[in-house]
Amino acid sequence: MGPGREREPPAARKRVTRIRTSEGWYGGEHRSGRRNPLAYAVRMPLRVTALTATEILDSRSRPTLLVSLEDEAGRKVTAGVPSGASTGSREAVERRDGDVDRYGGLGVQRTVMAVEGEIAERLSGEEWRDLESVDRALITLDGTDDKGRLGANAIVGVSMAFARAFALGAGIPLYRSLERGSVASRLPVPHFNVVNGGAHAQNGLAFQEFLLAPLGAPNVREAVRAGAEVYAALKARLHADGMSTGLGDEGGFAPAISEPEQVLVLLVDAIGEAGYAAGRDGVAIALDPAASEFRRDDGLYEVGGSALSSGEMIERYAAIVDRYPVWSIEDGLAEDDQEGWVALTERLGDGVQLVGDDNFVTNPAIIRDAVEAGIGNAALIKLNQVGTVTETLEAIDVCRGAGYAQMISHRSGETTDDFISDLAVGTGCGQLKSGAPARGERVAKYNRLIVLEREERLSYGLPGRP
Numbered sequence: 001m002g003p004g005r006e007r008e009p010p011a012a013r014k015r016v017t018r019i020r021t022s023e024g025w026y027g028g029e030h031r032s033g034r035r036n037p038l039a040y041a042v043r044m045p046l047r048v049t050a051l052t053a054t055e056i057l058d059s060r061s062r063p064t065l066l067v068s069l070e071d072e073a074g075r076k077v078t079a080g081v082p083s084g085a086s087t088g089s090r091e092a093v094e095r096r097d098g099d100v101d102r103y104g105g106l107g108v109q110r111t112v113m114a115v116e117g118e119i120a121e122r123l124s125g126e127e128w129r130d131l132e133s134v135d136r137a138l139i140t141l142d143g144t145d146d147k148g149r150l151g152a153n154a155i156v157g158v159s160m161a162f163a164r165a166f167a168l169g170a171g172i173p174l175y176r177s178l179e180r181g182s183v184a185s186r187l188p189v190p191h192f193n194v195v196n197g198g199a200h201a202q203n204g205l206a207f208q209e210f211l212l213a214p215l216g217a218p219n220v221r222e223a224v225r226a227g228a229e230v231y232a233a234l235k236a237r238l239h240a241d242g243m244s245t246g247l248g249d250e251g252g253f254a255p256a257i258s259e260p261e262q263v264l265v266l267l268v269d270a271i272g273e274a275g276y277a278a279g280r281d282g283v284a285i286a287l288d289p290a291a292s293e294f295r296r297d298d299g300l301y302e303v304g305g306s307a308l309s310s311g312e313m314i315e316r317y318a319a320i321v322d323r324y325p326v327w328s329i330e331d332g333l334a335e336d337d338q339e340g341w342v343a344l345t346e347r348l349g350d351g352v353q354l355v356g357d358d359n360f361v362t363n364p365a366i367i368r369d370a371v372e373a374g375i376g377n378a379a380l381i382k383l384n385q386v387g388t389v390t391e392t393l394e395a396i397d398v399c400r401g402a403g404y405a406q407m408i409s410h411r412s413g414e415t416t417d418d419f420i421s422d423l424a425v426g427t428g429c430g431q432l433k434s435g436a437p438a439r440g441e442r443v444a445k446y447n448r449l450i451v452l453e454r455e456e457r458l459s460y461g462l463p464g465r466p
């Protein structure tokens, strides 16, 4: 320890105190008054004895990977890899077989071989001390900018499995191993996607997602209850109106409605019928139009019966947030409509959360540029968009440094893996979207939050709430 450290004031010294226990080294006092075991977690060396992958199905009946890892102590973990449909052009690239005789070319047998061959060879045997070193090794091994050689689906599955193995080795819940410095863990507001359109349904509805956000709920279990009760009220209402209650890819209803405002009327009615207040004190609404999917080659946005310029689209949103309790809009404009995004942010950014997804792709460098350009005020965070847990956490750090909010997200193709619930809790970002309050792969995430609420002492809601 150098002389500089000795001159530190007593308070600062206290923060770096290490306490030796019978089990190992712990960090100093955590903000919440508990010891922060992260320091311990990163010091627990991990030696992998088996790293395998299996081709399984995702929730849309497409092949994906289940990565399995076993360590020297015989501990086993798995990670299910998600996959999107409305992907940003700069996302990390999934590797698929392209053999049209199997799953129409979507098989992942070669990706399985990449995990069990090259990746296992590189990562087995060596003693790993932290996730960041593992992820850097994966990035270097792949050697491409978009992780397309080994496959982002292979890399993200391995990264998630290692994150789990480190937490298990340290004897802490996954979310605690993902905690970030000064930000306290908290239970996020679940965003329930209850009406599906766009690339997730075949109903002629341009906007991809209409989400319920129980911002005013006192805790997660009441938020989940609100989501389920409004979902049931909406189903009854659609049925009574003679509309389809068939589901889209994320478990939301996919009625044949073409104008987004018509859906918003239904949602406000359903919120009221279920006995909740529509708005930020009760159940608010969030939108993910995923506008890249309905922008035509001539630059116009095709919504229901109209073709709108970027400026007209912005005014449509302004009217929507005026009339309906919409608190957040994701991908309101297309990823290549930079100018439109700046104008949208200037017009609505003070009162509405504007989330970048297709344009930000959870990429720290891209988000940094977007902040510089004045685009949006929040980012969607998806592990497989960037391809490692470490880079995902970096993207969150960039957002935080810039005052941008973060919403952790599933993909339209999911497994029952609930990693993102712990990611949302540990990073304390306050927002998680995981589809409808229905279907096993969607509710797995919400149920994990309910269990964490029961087992741990955690606050609920957007950051800043008590």
Ligand code: PGA
Binding pocket: 083, 084, 085, 086, 087, 288, 290, 357, 380, 409, 410, 411, 412, 413
């Ligand atoms: P995707 O959609 O998983 O199909 O890309 C989710 C989203 O756009 O947020």
Ligand code: ZN
Binding pocket: 288, 290, 330, 331, 357, 358, 380
């Ligand atoms: Zn999106």
